[in-house]
Amino acid sequence: MNDTIDLMMRHRSIRQFTDEPVSEDHVQQAVAAGxxxxxxxxxxxYCVIRVQDMERRKTLVGLTxxxxKVARCxxxxxxxGDVRRHRLIGQRDGMPYDTQCEAFLLAVVDATLFAQNMVLAFESMGYGICYIGGLRNNLADVSALLSMPEGLYPLFGLCVGRPAQDPMIRPRLPQQSVLFDDAYPDDDAMLAEIEAYDAxxxxxxxxxxxGDRTWSVETASKFQQPRRVDIGPYYRRQGANLD
Amino acid sequence: MNDTIDLMMRHRSIRQFTDEPVSEDHVQQAVAAGxxxxxxxxxxxYCVIRVQDMERRKTLVGLTxxxxKVARCxxxxxxxGDVRRHRLIGQRDGMPYDTQCEAFLLAVVDATLFAQNMVLAFESMGYGICYIGGLRNNLADVSALLSMPEGLYPLFGLCVGRPAQDPMIRPRLPQQSVLFDDAYPDDDAMLAEIEAYDAxxxxxxxxxxxGDRTWSVETASKFQQPRRVDIGPYYRRQGANLD
Structure with a gap:
């Protein structure tokens, strides 16, 4: 196992941080790697907005x-996701911009590839990280707070800092229930894998x-009720086509 | 700069590969890192389907x-993206599964984080990679070819192999047009950055x-016409809610 794989295998989200700030040089290295x-x-x-202003950070604690940790990291x-640049070029050069579901998907994928490189760069420099999906709790407010124009699709937050905790690594699904050859397996095979993982x-x-908890119950309960139902309408207002 | 950041900074997509296969051990390490x-x-x-069958690989050449390179890598x-497992648990335990736009977005983000770790693991072992967005040209056919049931959202392909070429690293946008503090910049500032990048x-x-090409023209032309217009309807048929 090499250093890069070793780094990935040791990943766990960090939710408590020391007071040490993240140096400007390290931010620049991580963004460049992203x-x-x-x-x-x-x-x-894609783009990334760093929230430096502490008042905004405190507001984001509530919004997420x-x-x-959003204020304390x-x-x-x-x-x-950012298609604003593409739209600006089109306007400037008189080329129409056709919103399309594909463009939204590209933005989400591009932004996420970027983010994961950034994350690994930070982790390789000894920082801990935690993605903040709770950013999607109140996207309209987030986007007003950070002056996000049409063409911007805020996706998730990211806390970075020096770890002040050392949590256990969380076991993942067995590899044979994630990697398949040539076809997706049948339901009974999948349910058997899930049972092993629950144990x-x-x-x-x-x-x-x-306490006594299983992955099945934890996970199924998350999808029983609609969550964050305004994200589709919000992304559409920002100019995304999800049709 | 450490080894992990150095690896990321040297990334370029590889589109020509030697005949050397990817060893089973390396696949397992990369998926585990993912x-x-x-x-x-x-x-x-998320899940990943490795296409081992050469007939299917050849069919995918046409579909992408x-x-x-889809056959030659x-x-x-x-x-x-994979919410099939979540739906199966729900069915088994009598817990309803509420499709929601949030669940689709989570699947896309989860799958992409997974993929990028896999990619970096492969690159750290000396392989080259190329993501294949062309997979989305014909999602219905891809999904029939690989027996993908409802709850599966194929997103992109991934070629892996030993590089048989050494392409230049492609310059990225200037960092100041990707990283912002507290607010998204105004249009004029952004257009000035884009002009520098075009040069x-x-x-x-x-x-x-x-030849004489600029990023602006290359990029704007991609979004003039609707592309892959059936992906939204396809993902809905697979059970996604994009509302």
């Missing part, structure tokens, strides 16, 4: 579901002192 | 826009012997 990720035909349909970033996760939760 | 990427609340809504993977890319294209 930019070197693949991007569909070089369109680079009272996640105090060394640096907080908002990762966005693993029961141990994990008990070791963490989190 | 699985250690962050996943929203551990839902792990005559990309011969050492290993070809299809990265999918850089003109040099790059000339050095590659690709």
């Amino acid at each position: 930019q070197m990720a693949s991007t569909s035909a070089a369109i680079q349909s 579901g009272d996640q105090t 060394g640096a907080f970033f908002v990762i966005c 693993t996760m029961l141990d994990y939760f008990r070791q963490r002192g989190a | 699985q250690m990427a962050s996943t929203s609340a551990a839902i792990q809504s 826009g005559d990309q011969t 050492g290993a070809f993977f299809v990265i999918c 850089t890319m003109l040099d790059y294209f000339r050095q590659r012997g690709a």
Whole structure:
């Protein structure tokens, strides 16, 4: 195993940070590494807004579901799909911009590839990170707070900082329930894998002192009720086509 | 700069490969590294189908826009968002599964984080890679070819193999047009950055012997016409809610 794979295998999200700030040089290195990720035909349909202003950081704590780490981490970033640049060029050069579902998907994928490189760069420099999906709790407010024009699609937040905790690594699904050859497996085979994983996760939760919980129940319960139902309408207002 | 950042900074897509296959051990290491990427609340809504069967690989060449590398690379993977597992658990346990735009977005982000770790793991072992967005040219056919049930969202392909070429690294947008503090910049500032980048890319294209081209024109022309207009309807048929 080489250093890069070893780094990835040791990943766990960090939710408590020391007071040490993230240096400007490290931010620049991480963003540069992010930019070197693949991007569909070089369109680079992403950007990142670093929230430096502490008042805005505090407001974001509330907007993301009272996640105090958003204010307490060394640096907080908002990762966005960005087709604004493409639209500006089109306007300037008299070329029409056709919104299309494909363009939205490209922006989400591009932005996520960028973010994961950034994350690994930070982790390789000894920082801990936590993605903040709670950013999507209140996208309209987030976007007003950070002056996001049409063509910007804020996707998730990212806390970065020096770790002040050392949590256990969380076991993943067995590899044979994620990697398949030539065809997706049948339902019974998949359910058997999930049962084995539930047993693993029961141990994990008990070791963490989190009681008797299984992955199945935890996961299924997340999808019983509609969540964040305004994200589709919000992205459409920002100019996305999801048809 | 450490080894991981150095690896990312040297990335360029590889489109020509030697005949050397990708070893089973390396595939397992890369998928394991992929699985250690962050996943929203551990839902792990992704899977990867490796296409081993050469007849299917040849069919995929046609389906992805005559990309011969899909058959010629050492290993070809299809990265999918996967909420099938979540739906199966719900069915088994009598818990309803509420399709929601949020669930689709989570699957796309989860799958992309997974894929980028996989990619970096392969690159760290000396392989070259190329993502294949052309997979979305014919999603219905791809999904029939690889027996993808409802709940699977094929997103992009991935060619992996030993590089048989050494292409130039493609310059990215200037960092100041990707990283912002507290607010998105105004249009004039952005257009000035794009003009500087166009000059850089003109040099790059000339050095590659690709003639006089700019990023602006290349990029704007991609979004003039609707592309892959059936992906929205396809993902809906697979059970996604994009409303």
